[in-house]
Amino acid sequence: MEELKKGGIFEISDLKNVRISIGEIVEAGEKEGRAGEGEGKEREPMGPHPMPRIATLRDWDFKLLNRYKPFYAPLCDMCCLCTYGKCDLTGNKKGACGIRMDAQHGRIVLLACLVGCSAHCGHGRHLLHDMIKKFGRDVPIDFGPEVDIEAPLTRLVCGIKPRTIGDYEKVFNYIEEQIVQLADALHTGQEGSYLDFESKALHMGMLDSLNKEAADIIQIACYKMPSGFTGVGDGPDVPLVDVGIGTIETEKPVIIVIGHNVPPAADIGDYLTEKGLEEVVELGGICCTSIDTTRVYKKAKIASALGRQLRVLRAGIADVVVVDEQCIRADVLELCQKTHSPLIATNDKAMHGLVDRTDDDPDKIVADLVSERVPGVVILEPDQVGEVAVRTALEMDRKRRKLSFILTDAEFKHWVGECIQCGGCTLACPNGLRIGEANKSAAALGDTKPLADLFDLCVGCGRCEQVCKKHIPIVDVITKAAYPQVKAEKGRMRIGRGPVWDSEIREVGAPIVLGTIPGIIAPIGCGNYPNGTKDAWLIVKEFAERNYIVTLTGCMAIDAALWKDEDGKTLYEQHHGGFDAGGVLNIGSCVSNAHIHDAAIKVASIFAGRPLRGNYEEIADYILSRVGACGVAWGAMSQKAASIATGFNRLGVPAVVGPHGAKYRRAFLGRADRSEDWRIIDATDGSEVFVEPGPQHLLVACETVEEALPMIAKLCFRPSDTDRGRSIKLTHYIDLSQKYLSAYPPDWHLFVRTASDLPIAAKGELLKKLEDEQGWVVDWKTKKIKEGPIRGYNPSFNPTNLERLVRGRGKGKK
Amino acid sequence: MGVEIPFDVANIPGPEVGEVVAPEVIGSFISSAKRPLLVVGSEILRDDFFVETAMELAKKGIPIAATGHSLRGFVEKGYGEKVSYYNLHELTNCLRDPSWRGLDGTGNYDFVIFLGIVYYYASQMLSCLKNFATDPLVRAVSIDRYYHPQARMSFANVSARDGEEEEYKEMLLRLAESIKR
Ligand code: SF4
Ligand code: SF4
Ligand code: SF4
Numbered sequence: 001m002e003e004l005k006k007g008g009i010f011e012i013s014d015l016k017n018v019r020i021s022i023g024e025i026v027e028a029g030e031k032e033g034r035a036g037e038g039e040g041k042e043r044e045p046m047g048p049h050p051m052p053r054i055a056t057l058r059d060w061d062f063k064l065l066n067r068y069k070p071f072y073a074p075l076c077d078m079c080c081l082c083t084y085g086k087c088d089l090t091g092n093k094k095g096a097c098g099i100r101m102d103a104q105h106g107r108i109v110l111l112a113c114l115v116g117c118s119a120h121c122g123h124g125r126h127l128l129h130d131m132i133k134k135f136g137r138d139v140p141i142d143f144g145p146e147v148d149i150e151a152p153l154t155r156l157v158c159g160i161k162p163r164t165i166g167d168y169e170k171v172f173n174y175i176e177e178q179i180v181q182l183a184d185a186l187h188t189g190q191e192g193s194y195l196d197f198e199s200k201a202l203h204m205g206m207l208d209s210l211n212k213e214a215a216d217i218i219q220i221a222c223y224k225m226p227s228g229f230t231g232v233g234d235g236p237d238v239p240l241v242d243v244g245i246g247t248i249e250t251e252k253p254v255i256i257v258i259g260h261n262v263p264p265a266a267d268i269g270d271y272l273t274e275k276g277l278e279e280v281v282e283l284g285g286i287c288c289t290s291i292d293t294t295r296v297y298k299k300a301k302i303a304s305a306l307g308r309q310l311r312v313l314r315a316g317i318a319d320v321v322v323v324d325e326q327c328i329r330a331d332v333l334e335l336c337q338k339t340h341s342p343l344i345a346t347n348d349k350a351m352h353g354l355v356d357r358t359d360d361d362p363d364k365i366v367a368d369l370v371s372e373r374v375p376g377v378v379i380l381e382p383d384q385v386g387e388v389a390v391r392t393a394l395e396m397d398r399k400r401r402k403l404s405f406i407l408t409d410a411e412f413k414h415w416v417g418e419c420i421q422c423g424g425c426t427l428a429c430p431n432g433l434r435i436g437e438a439n440k441s442a443a444a445l446g447d448t449k450p451l452a453d454l455f456d457l458c459v460g461c462g463r464c465e466q467v468c469k470k471h472i473p474i475v476d477v478i479t480k481a482a483y484p485q486v487k488a489e490k491g492r493m494r495i496g497r498g499p500v501w502d503s504e505i506r507e508v509g510a511p512i513v514l515g516t517i518p519g520i521i522a523p524i525g526c527g528n529y530p531n532g533t534k535d536a537w538l539i540v541k542e543f544a545e546r547n548y549i550v551t552l553t554g555c556m557a558i559d560a561a562l563w564k565d566e567d568g569k570t571l572y573e574q575h576h577g578g579f580d581a582g583g584v585l586n587i588g589s590c591v592s593n594a595h596i597h598d599a600a601i602k603v604a605s606i607f608a609g610r611p612l613r614g615n616y617e618e619i620a621d622y623i624l625s626r627v628g629a630c631g632v633a634w635g636a637m638s639q640k641a642a643s644i645a646t647g648f649n650r651l652g653v654p655a656v657v658g659p660h661g662a663k664y665r666r667a668f669l670g671r672a673d674r675s676e677d678w679r680i681i682d683a684t685d686g687s688e689v690f691v692e693p694g695p696q697h698l699l700v701a702c703e704t705v706e707e708a709l710p711m712i713a714k715l716c717f718r719p720s721d722t723d724r725g726r727s728i729k730l731t732h733y734i735d736l737s738q739k740y741l742s743a744y745p746p747d748w749h750l751f752v753r754t755a756s757d758l759p760i761a762a763k764g765e766l767l768k769k770l771e772d773e774q775g776w777v778v779d780w781k782t783k784k785i786k787e788g789p790i791r792g793y794n795p796s797f798n799p800t801n802l803e804r805l806v807r808g809r810g811k812g813k814k
Numbered sequence: 815m816g817v818e819i820p821f822d823v824a825n826i827p828g829p830e831v832g833e834v835v836a837p838e839v840i841g842s843f844i845s846s847a848k849r850p851l852l853v854v855g856s857e858i859l860r861d862d863f864f865v866e867t868a869m870e871l872a873k874k875g876i877p878i879a880a881t882g883h884s885l886r887g888f889v890e891k892g893y894g895e896k897v898s899y900y901n902l903h904e905l906t907n908c909l910r911d912p913s914w915r916g917l918d919g920t921g922n923y924d925f926v927i928f929l930g931i932v933y934y935y936a937s938q939m940l941s942c943l944k945n946f947a948t949d950p951l952v953r954a955v956s957i958d959r960y961y962h963p964q965a966r967m968s969f970a971n972v973s974a975r976d977g978e979e980e981e982y983k984e985m986l987l988r989l990a991e992s993i994k995r
Contacts, residue, residue: 073942101946102946663938669907701903
């Protein structure tokens with residue numbers, strides 16, 4: 001017989017010398033309770049799928065993939081991954097290795113998710129190393145009285161309740177092992193099925209969500225970022241901070257931090273505080289590091305989201321630039337050199353060819369930077385960054401005070417006059433902006449407005465300048481034209497609040513599942529917008545005003561803060577910050593968006609009492625059928641955005657992307673016209689029910705924001721909606737469609753099960769439309785629908801996609 | 815016609831790239847198509863002319879799928895009932911499926927014409943059709959002011975430099991003129 005030894009080692013008695021290690025055993029009946037608080041209640045038993053491997057949740061993935069079939073739009077028709085190639089796969093041909101175009105694209109999607117997931121995992125692991133070094137592995141994960149379920153994804157995926165940050169070592173061990181297994185599947189001659197590639201991508205996406213949660217939990221615990229303590233400005237009460245290039249006080253020494261990994265920036269904040277320099281030196285940032293810096297240092301400002309990075313650097317406002325990791329321009333050093341801004345690279349993943357000066361004497365480093373003997377340095381110890389950055393900024397400010405990098409009027413005039421309207425820049429511009437025409441208006445008529453109008457539409461990539469035969473500094477020309485509006489770019493946003501409170505979930509769980517809070521809308525991610533930052537604001541505004549809960553993270557959280565209403569207020573100032581109807585919540589940086597997954601998971605766990613531990617499939621099934629949440633990555637750009645969206649999708653949360661998102665090559669689209677795809681099970685009695693297409697897609701691109709608004713509302717329908725909830729959701733779907741498309745949505749009737757699903761104010765009119773346009777039979781005396789809907793409304797309908805959840809059937813089956 | 819640069823210059827898909835053709839060539843293909851479909855996007859809203867051109871084509875028996883928020887333009891002209899709103903991703907997903915029943919419930923299309931769609935989104939959808947709507951073949955072409963290498967046939971880039979928007983309009987008029995249905 002086998003004998004279980006300590007540490008998960010089996011010995012098999014008949015085979016004396018054979019020991020099989022299955023790693024650590026997670027003890028059943030582990031004690032619940034906050035670390036350091038002694039005994040709590042018994043933990044829930046382990047669910048069926050702790051630490052799932054590649055194939056563990058494949059059945060769930062295939063359920064999703066059968067309904068939301070992968071749709072491929074190749075960006076390139078060839079494969080050049082091995083020396084058999086290049087292979088031409090046009091027309092779904094096979095390459096020399098036998099892979100077809102569709103599988104090859106599943107492979108490319110998996111590759112994108114691998115890169116994205118690795119970025120978050122690498123970041124998380126790096127952070128963990130630094131934090132253990134600084135604070136030790138016993139930093140408790142205690143988010144206060146409002147957050148009992150501190151790590152929903154960790155519990156759900158790993159079956160672990162992390163008590164200290166040290167517990168995350170085993171979480172990262174698991175993730176890293178899985179990433180390697182998944183990367184292996186990318187090799188030539190491995191996977192051949194596009195469905196299996198997608199299942200692997202979904203697995204990668206789930207790991208990515210876990211990475212994000214781990215990273216944010218570690219930094220919240222170590223830096224005491226806002227979490228669940230009452231009366232200290234956490235949760236709904238987090239303070240507001242300044243956002244926008246115009247908020248940076250350039251008359252002071254300015255440090256600009258860029259990236260995603262906060263420890264170096266936190267050290268700068270600590271140094272400024274320690275030396276009493278908070279009012280003397282400006283600490284501003286770009287992208288997620290800036291969001292996280294505001295969570296640790298109250299004087300920090302957010303200069304801009306990713307889309308303004310090139311322009312902030314070109315404007316030369318930084319006396320020192322400090323980069324950590326991810327979303328940093330690859331030419332950052334060149335840009336910094338042009339504006340005499342020393343660069344400090346703080347992460348071994350992005351060292352930009354600079355010399356590593358970690359552990360060197362700060363006096364010498366500062367002297368070298370200030371004298372510009374070196375354009376920058378690498379300092380890999382976060383705790384050594386603050387002093388060097390601040391002292392360098394103080395000295396560089398004195399040297400740089402007289403410099404200006406904004407074009408003079410004469411330079412501007414010269415450059416716009418140089419333009420020959422050849423159109424080369426337009427062909428190079430990802431948004432096809434008509435720069436030549438705008439130059440002509442400025443040159444010929446002195447009208448700079450067309451150029452100024454390009455400022456917000458421009459995503460700040462610089463591709464136009466690469467092709468301009470006249471060497472016009474196009475980005476600078478646009479910035480100059482828009483300079484008054486750039487200076488006036490002063491917004492306000494809430495600092496990242498981190499976790500949604502358990503008490504908030506208790507309050508809103510029922511209205512979300514019943515549908516009376518029509519949805520959770522999550523604008524997240526990068527700024528590759530088709531039509532400027534104002535769309536981010538419009539999306540938030542529309543849904544917050546309609547009493548959806550709007551949870552933002554990352555660049556969209558920043559960009560939405562740049563715009564104001566007639567009273568000069570941003571959406572963060574107009575709306576409360578609670579996880580409740582009409583709330584506008586900045587959850588935090590990219591890694592913080594795990595708390596949006598967590599909120600959905602906590603609805604299933606806290607409100608519905610579904611077991612959490614190692615129980616991913618059941619919780620995802622619950623969310624897909626009942627939690628009307630929809631992600632909006634309107635400017636999704638990076639590989640991280642691919643893995644983030646895929647992680648949301650596996651958990652049953654759909655996402656809408658902007659038109660650039662079509663370049664991710666793959667969408668997950670449902671077909672409303674194929675009723676057979678919408679068969680689900682009533683867990684009450686095991687009967688099969690054909691339902692309306694809710695949510696219709698898991699990943700879809702919209703061409704314009706006007707199209708996206710009704711689409712987002714549509715993706716909040718769930719089979720579990722009550723009639724009251726459904727009528728509210730229908731009201732918004734129809735209203736947004738009428739407002740932005742000037743028409744009823746063509747499919748609104750699909751979501752009507754009974755007359756009480758109809759918006760009350762328009763009930764008669766809608767019944768008439770159903771009768772006239774859809775041929776439904778209406779009993780006008782009772783104002784009831786007699787015939788027509790896909791199904792009737794059954795208030796006790798208990799939707800699931802998992803047979804094992806049918807009551808009395810398959811208990812304990814995996 | 816000669817070689818053309820993609821409107822988004824790096825958008826070079828591979829060995830099979832669309833042919834640059836004159837409006838009359840596309841017109842003659844539309845004339846002989848069994849089931850053509852006009853897919854319009856939000857860029858048609860930049861000028862009434864484009865909405866009217868689409869309506870002209872519709873009068874020649876080509877149904878219109880209005881994607882993005884282009885539907886607005888038709889509603890404003892009292893033509894909303896005659897076009898069908900579709901999200902472009904959804905529509906392309908249907909077009910690649912031979913069993914799709916089409917806008918009128920009678921079947922899929924054999925010739926699809928893209929007009930007024932954001933360039934890169936259109937390009938991706940044309941790529942899907944080129945690569946996956948091959949049996950039976952759905953020919954997808956572009957009549958936008960951009961060269962679309964992912965389309966089977968496309969106009970050349972027509973930049974909006976002085977007078978060239980007029981040139982583009984002229985091309986659309988020639989196209990409409992040449993369709994005999
Ligand atoms: S991996 Fe396959 S498809 Fe790609 S180049 Fe090699 S043989 Fe060709
Ligand atoms: S590439 Fe240069 S010269 Fe040509 S239109 Fe653009 S700005 Fe003008
Ligand atoms: S920097 Fe702006 S204008 Fe230039 S190519 Fe990029 S998006 Fe277009």
